[in-house]
Amino acid sequence: MSAPRTYAEIREGEELPPQERLPTHRKVLMFIGASWQWVPQFHEQATAERMGLEGPIVPGPARMAFLEQFLRRWLGGAGTLKRIHITHRRPDYHDRPITIGGTVTRKYEEDGGKLVDFELWIENQAGMPSVRGNATVTFD
Amino acid sequence: MSEPTNARDGQAADESLITPAMQAAIGSEGEPVRVEISREVVRRMAEALDEDDPAILAAIDGDDPHPVVPSYALICILSHMSEMRVPDVPGHGLMAADDWTYLNPVRVGDRITVRPRVADIQERIGGRVGHSLFVRHEWICANQNGVEIARVRRTIAHYPERDPAGSA
Numbered sequence A: 001m002s003a004p005r006t007y008a009e010i011r012e013g014e015e016l017p018p019q020e021r022l023p024t025h026r027k028v029l030m031f032i033g034a035s036w037q038w039v040p041q042f043h044e045q046a047t048a049e050r051m052g053l054e055g056p057i058v059p060g061p062a063r064m065a066f067l068e069q070f071l072r073r074w075l076g077g078a079g080t081l082k083r084i085h086i087t088h089r090r091p092d093y094h095d096r097p098i099t100i101g102g103t104v105t106r107k108y109e110e111d112g113g114k115l116v117d118f119e120l121w122i123e124n125q126a127g128m129p130s131v132r133g134n135a136t137v138t139f140d
Numbered sequence B: 001m002s003e004p005t006n007a008r009d010g011q012a013a014d015e016s017l018i019t020p021a022m023q024a025a026i027g028s029e030g031e032p033v034r035v036e037i038s039r040e041v042v043r044r045m046a047e048a049l050d051e052d053d054p055a056i057l058a059a060i061d062g063d064d065p066h067p068v069v070p071s072y073a074l075i076c077i078l079s080h081m082s083e084m085r086v087p088d089v090p091g092h093g094l095m096a097a098d099d100w101t102y103l104n105p106v107r108v109g110d111r112i113t114v115r116p117r118v119a120d121i122q123e124r125i126g127g128r129v130g131h132s133l134f135v136r137h138e139w140i141c142a143n144q145n146g147v148e149i150a151r152v153r154r155t156i157a158h159y160p161e162r163d164p165a166g167s168a
Helices: A025-035 A045-050 A060-075 B020-025 B039-048 B054-061 B071-078
Strands: A015-021 A080-088 A098-110 A113-123 A129-139 B033-036 B092-102 B111-124 B132-142 B148-159
Touching: A015 A060, A025 A060, A025 B039, A025 B071, A060 A080, A060 A098, A060 A113, A060 A129, A060 B071, A060 B092, A080 A113, B020 B111, B033 B071, B039 B054, B039 B071, B071 B092, B071 B111, B071 B132, B071 B148, B111 B148
Parallel strands: none
Antiparallel strands: A015 A098, A080 A129, A080 B092, A098 A113, A113 A129, B033 B111, B092 B148, B111 B132, B132 B148
């Protein structure tokens, strides 16, 4: 975790340093068990192949959580996540590293509140986008 | 020359996949789904996600009986149980998009009620999964005091199963 960032410190266009993450098979199974998302394509090779996938995939909610954690780490716990929107471009698979990154796209004041918009992304090992998204964080 | 067909049902590729039953489902609301935010589930989720935020870890293991939980806990706990079944959609679905707006904090012990709705169904020809249906679900989530905590729009792409021989 970095030190808490203030609204004043954040600059439009600032890049959030990319971080690599490895969603291991074990961790994905722990996630599925904790959230009780026993969706077959998340853990069954045969089902995944019938769906045209290379193997069991990382659940979408887990990828959303990765982005939220990435953003919170960069913010050092400052701010409150107001909105997050993502589109899934292609699957990520167990035991294959992903890279998570983002950019500050806008900071502004609205209805008396201070807000910062971010673009967020996940890329697979081949450098192809697997998730694209954006988020808005509010500051006191 | 025969028309291209979908993998399993022999349906012409340019024929709409949207059935009358699906059409009728658009705008329908499902039974409310209720779930309690359990400290143990949040703890397990944090472990699975390698959570390293000291404030979150301290809150999960601290003395406060109702600490605020990270937003991902809500996403992960509600995700699977809140999607409404839509008649006739192909069995396989992949999440295409997710849009969460957080209106108020969620705490351990909160009893969340989700009111689900099928907002829209659209079909797409081409793309990564071929001829497919995009079902947009909307949920309104409120706590035990009736306070709205989140609004969600989730889109699931449904598509026919692939032919094992690889012809689709």
